[in-house]
Amino acid sequence: MKTIRNLSITVTAAALMAASMSGGAFAQDFTAKIGHLESAAQNRHIHLEKVAALVSERTNGAVEFTLFPQAQLGDQRQMNEGVQFGSLEATVAPAAFLGGFNPVVSILDIPYLLPEGEDAAQALREGPFGQTLLDSFTDKGMHAIALWPNGRKHVTSNLPIADLADYASQKFRVMDSRVLIEQFNALDASAIAIPFGELYTALQTGVIDGQENPLDTIETMKYFEVQENLVISGHGAMEDVVIFNPAWWDSLPAEYQTIIEDAFIEMVPELVANKQAAVDSALEAVTEAGMNVRVAGPEERAAFREATFDATSAAYVAQAGDAGQALLDVYLEEYENVTQ
Template sequence: MASRRQFLKLTSGALVIAASASKVSAQPAKFTAKIAHLEAPTQPRHRGLEKVAELVKARTNGEVVFNLFPASQLGNARQMIEGTQFGSIECTVQPAAFLGGFNPVVSVFDIPFLLPADAAKANALRTGPFGQYVLDTFSSRGFVAIALWPNGRKSLTSNKPINSLQAFKGQKFRVMDSRILIEQFGSVGASAIAIPFGELYTALQTGVVDGEENPLDTISTMKFHEVQKHLVVSDHGAMEDFVLFNPTWWKSLPEGHRKIITDTFIEVRPEVEKMKADAKIAALEIIRTAGKTEISDLSEADRNAWQSAMAPKSEAAFIARAGAEGQKAIDLYKAEMKKLGS
């Protein structure tokens, strides 16, 4: 009888402990954040964010939870950026070209051939004084920018040949709404039209524009190759993503949690870069197998010719727009490039 009473006592205690543990694990997060972006759930940016969300939740013992909203679920790029600025969204991850209207300094990344092809050198620029300076310029504009994420390099497609600089003349290309990107195409005799991303397939199909520029995995995911005859794997433009938080939400976090979040985004960056590289290879095979698009690589000689034609006018347009802050960004960039031997 005594043993039965002891058993019931022990069992009751265990149930109380289990119930208490269940209540702890069921406690709502102290800090939740909506993270909004425009890419599909299958693409590297979203998969990287899933990894960040998982690690941050674990490392803060469940106190910080990120809820992800891919594929423009919370609005177009401008709406997501403004939502983050004013607090209806806690975080957004956006490419530089969509941010120039909020912070002109970020448009430095729209200058063609800005980042070297060498991945280690490109990462040194992201993490060095140049990259940190660009991140810091967001603080006076209603954002906390904590990290740069590589989102691939852009290639060019068109329904007309683009195998020489002369071939650009008279063609119309869709660009993100960036003065620097418009100047990039203007410098080679083409015109550039800012068209919302969601309207691009139809614009290509109906001839509103002849071509566009995007990373290869975006081209294949959005099936732009179905309505484009020519593709040049040019890697001419870096698609850099900025991780932006709402300042009020960010300041509400304990300092330790802010460090965990920042460190985790930086830690996951190489994984995102690897996923992007793998996605590029897979995308190229998808486009090649579809058989509708002539594919060519940009030779070293052509790369130099494109850079000489496009970069100076784009850089001048950037400095004209961003002023003294822009000039400082360029000076830091050139100093870093000199150190890197490029």
């Protein structure tokens, strides 16, 4: 009986080892909480759910993501710190909320940084520029694996903006960014950093003339109620950064790391398409609400970039130092490659 019992234990152990090698015994072994700011009905969360499903399927349930939308785990700074300290496995963070942790990421504030064509823009994200940007998070206690596009900014104002010259002397609200402040200075306008929650009132009371935001934000926040003019400029890239805690990431088998990276990248075309649908709907809504809408043409966009690029690049390098200059050099080379 003793021999039979030992044989039974040996067979069971072998079966468990075989299951382990096939991935079945890893079920629920790797669980990640992922926090972000948007609601469960918005684009970021919807596609995070799809990524989570892909990852679970492709790892046979060995890796599971639990999603916490709408700042359930704290504001973005708290979530960033949670990822650094290991109390949170991952966050999908707007780049604008990461400059205080990693000044190098503020390169994304430079106007018209990404080309308009989505294929060329994605080539930049996935190429040496994007990888160098992601790698810059390593010494900040974060492991960044992907850039996720989240739309582009446009300009509104209560004063006319018939051409580039009309920016002069107007006052625009910006996020607290040296690069964005310099963007409007280069157009002979004024830039004032005002908290997002105070923007509607600042527009309503005339403290500022205008602001910049994606179209769906302009519609959702009802800025059309306190703004007359909208220029479809597409000058500012709104990018999210997918960030994991390094210790959690390093605990994964290499094949699972690849599966997760691939799932986030594969989701980009659908993410972009759904965002565009939201933008199209928002444009229809603000037009029906009575805003004067003008689309900036290719020549105006090129002139905007030319007028602002050197000044904003200099402000960026002054803030990000040698690492910023190195990334800017990679960008300039890669931009030429993807736009030829």
